[in-house]
Amino acid sequence: MKYTIVVSGKPEGPYTLEELAGKSVLAGTFIRIPGMDDYKEAHEFPExxxxxxxxxxxTAPQYFAAFDQRLLASVIDYFLLFMVYILALLLVFMVVTDKQSRIAxxxxxxxxxxxxxxIYSVFGDASIKQGTAGKxxxxxxxxxxxxxxxSTGKSIIRQLAKILSVLPLFFGYLYSFLNKKAQCWHDIAAETVVIKDRLI
Structure with missing residues (x-):
């Protein structure tokens, strides 16, 4: 395993664990290993x-996804699902030849x-990736x-609570502009947040 550390605002390394033992690493030193999207503080690594x-x-999340990022992620998900829907229709149309039946x-x-x-969001958000393809x-x-x-249970609560965010007039979504953690009403109901990568 190779570790990249941030010293005086600049990344150094990568170092092996043995090489890192000779460095001045503090609990709050930012460190990243291959495969990580973001740096974490040294005290977040058990080893x-x-x-x-x-x-x-x-460390509790400090960088939250803005409303436009969340909206774009949802648009991407709907686009991908619509493409799957079109492909499914094409397969059905190979069997159904009547025009009116196809339209219906x-x-x-x-x-x-x-x-x-x-359904996809329930299992996508609760998965090891913690998000759908759009996210x-x-x-x-x-x-x-x-x-x-x-958990899957909390993810289900979050999806069902989106009814609160939609009514009335999508105010529950717009509430994210007033919340310090950019939470919509369904996030508050499920005690969740949507976070983004930290920029170094």
Missing amino acids: LCALFGFNYQR FAIMCLPAIPVFKM RLLHIKVTDLKGNRI
């Missing part, structure tokens, strides 16, 4: 706590897209208030 004698503690089938199945979006493309993810991965 560094053991090496330097830090007390392990997870396409219209009747259209409301299924938001239903699949909700991952924009480097944002759903966490609890301490930055941990949420």
Whole structure:
């Protein structure tokens, strides 16, 4: 494992764990390893706590996704689901040849897209990636208030609570502009936040 550390505002390394032992690493030193989207503080790595004698503690999220990022992520998800819907229709149309039947089938199945979006969001946000494809493309993810991965149960509550954010007049979504953690009403109801990568 290779560790890149930030010293005086500049990244140094990467270093192995053995090489890192000879460096002046403090509990608050920013460190990143391959595969991480963002830097974390040294005390957030259990192996560094053991090496330097830090007390392990997870830092609460401080960088929250803005409303426009969340909206764009949702648009991307709907676009991807719509592409899947089109492909499914093409397969059905290979069997159904009557024009009116095709139109009726396409219209009747259209409301299924938001239903699949909700189901996809439930499992996507609760997955190890902590977000749907749209969120991952924009480097944002759903966490609890301490930055941990949420459970499927909490993800279900979050999706169902979006009814609160939609009514009345989408004010629950617009409330994110007034909240310090950019939370919508459904985030508050489920005790979740949507965070973004920290910029160094």
